Amino acid sequence: MVHSEIDDLLLRGKAATAYEAEEMFLDSHLLDLVQLVKELSNDNFERHEAIKLLMSHGSRPREDSRR
Amino acid sequence: MNPEQKLAEIVISLRGAGIDSLVMGGHAARYYGIDRNTIDYDLVTSLTSPEDLRQRLPAIDNFREARPAPAWRHRDFARFEIGRLPDGREEYLEFWLRNHLLGDFVQLKQRSEIGVYGGHSIPFLSIADLIRSKETERESDWQDIALLEEIFDARKFAAFRDGRCDLPDLLANIRSRVGMERAIDQGLLADPNLVASAIADSQHPATIAFLWPSARQIDARTEAAYLDPSLSATLRAVEAGSSKHFAIVEIARRGYKRHAMDIDRADKQTQIES
Numbered sequence: 001m002v003h004s005e006i007d008d009l010l011l012r013g014k015a016a017t018a019y020e021a022e023e024m025f026l027d028s029h030l031l032d033l034v035q036l037v038k039e040l041s042n043d044n045f046e047r048h049e050a051i052k053l054l055m056s057h058g059s060r061p062r063e064d065s066r067r
Numbered sequence: 068m069n070p071e072q073k074l075a076e077i078v079i080s081l082r083g084a085g086i087d088s089l090v091m092g093g094h095a096a097r098y099y100g101i102d103r104n105t106i107d108y109d110l111v112t113s114l115t116s117p118e119d120l121r122q123r124l125p126a127i128d129n130f131r132e133a134r135p136a137p138a139w140r141h142r143d144f145a146r147f148e149i150g151r152l153p154d155g156r157e158e159y160l161e162f163w164l165r166n167h168l169l170g171d172f173v174q175l176k177q178r179s180e181i182g183v184y185g186g187h188s189i190p191f192l193s194i195a196d197l198i199r200s201k202e203t204e205r206e207s208d209w210q211d212i213a214l215l216e217e218i219f220d221a222r223k224f225a226a227f228r229d230g231r232c233d234l235p236d237l238l239a240n241i242r243s244r245v246g247m248e249r250a251i252d253q254g255l256l257a258d259p260n261l262v263a264s265a266i267a268d269s270q271h272p273a274t275i276a277f278l279w280p281s282a283r284q285i286d287a288r289t290e291a292a293y294l295d296p297s298l299s300a301t302l303r304a305v306e307a308g309s310s311k312h313f314a315i316v317e318i319a320r321r322g323y324k325r326h327a328m329d330i331d332r333a334d335k336q337t338q339i340e341s
Contacts, residue, residue: 019206020206023206026321027321027325030295030318030321030322031297033314033318034295034297034298034301034315034318036314037301037305037311037314037315038301038304042309042310042311045310045311045314046310051310051314054314054317054318054321055313055314055317057317057321058244058313058316058317058320058321059213059216059217059242059243059244059245059273059316059317059320060213060217060244060245061244061245061248062244062245062248062249
């Protein structure tokens with residue numbers, strides 16, 4: 001679902017790069033992301049593709065900053 | 068002469084001609100620790116008119132050959148071609164006379180930082196002002212911001228350790244996830260009243276979202292800082308430092324970024340239409 005929507009943004013020419021398409025996806029789903037915080041169990045939350053994408057586009061954790 | 072030395076020479080030449088300036092842009096990012104290439108020399112200056120610059124610059128020895136280049140923010144910004152790189156690309160010296168993201172020059176100078184660069188002591192925008200100057204519609208500027216926020220936080224932690232800033236000041240300014248995790252690891256969020264005081268002094272929604280679960284008694288600040296009410300309600304239910312908590316911090320950060328991009332885009336549109 002997440003990746004098909006991102007692919008669609010690329011295929012329709014709405015985004016020029018995969019990064020841009022991911023940014024557009026996240027920006028258009030902020031309220032949905034808040035809903036995931038409310039509704040999902042911790043395990044399902046951490047495994048959700050949209051949440052993984054949100055965190056990979058956000059401020060990096062300490063672990064990554066040391067690389 | 069390498070680009071760092073050239074920048075230092077530019078700033079010193081301008082100062083000698085009575086033109087006060089602070090380094091911003093790519094060279095300032097390099098000074099603060101971001102490893103990046105830049106071919107432009109970006110300054111913010113005390114002068115208020117591009118015409119004044121165009122008249123005074125050719126009178127300075129180092130800039131006799133400088134040629135004015137087109138700039139679409141023609142009242143606030145001026146650029147000059149000052150040479151060519153070995154690969155043929157133009158080298159530009161760019162001046163902000165007014166920047167819609169920054170305060171006036173006197174305030175910027177009061178907060179500026181003098182540092183050694185290119186073998187000379189020259190003034191730079193403070194790191195906080197540099198971060199602010201990069202809140203534009205350009206994605207590459209936000210990638211710089213993410214790194215500058217980590218450096219800003221590391222400096223704040225060093226100042227806290229050395230007694231140069233207190234805990235509410237440190238907490239009120241934490242911006243990066245690296246800094247946030249460090250604050251949690253060091254147990255700095257244990258006093259809800261102190262965290263509440265930090266929230267009251269904080270300006271950034273990501274910082275407020277980070278501090279919020281540790282100071283649940285405060286309420287009104289979120290909306291004032293553009294934190295969506297749906298976020299503040301959700302923040303009440305998450306555990307501080309959990310995956311869900313950091314996800315909300317990133318949602319708040321993203322909301323702020325989009326808001327800032329919209330403001331910058333609107334400003335550019337206004338400038339183009341005027």
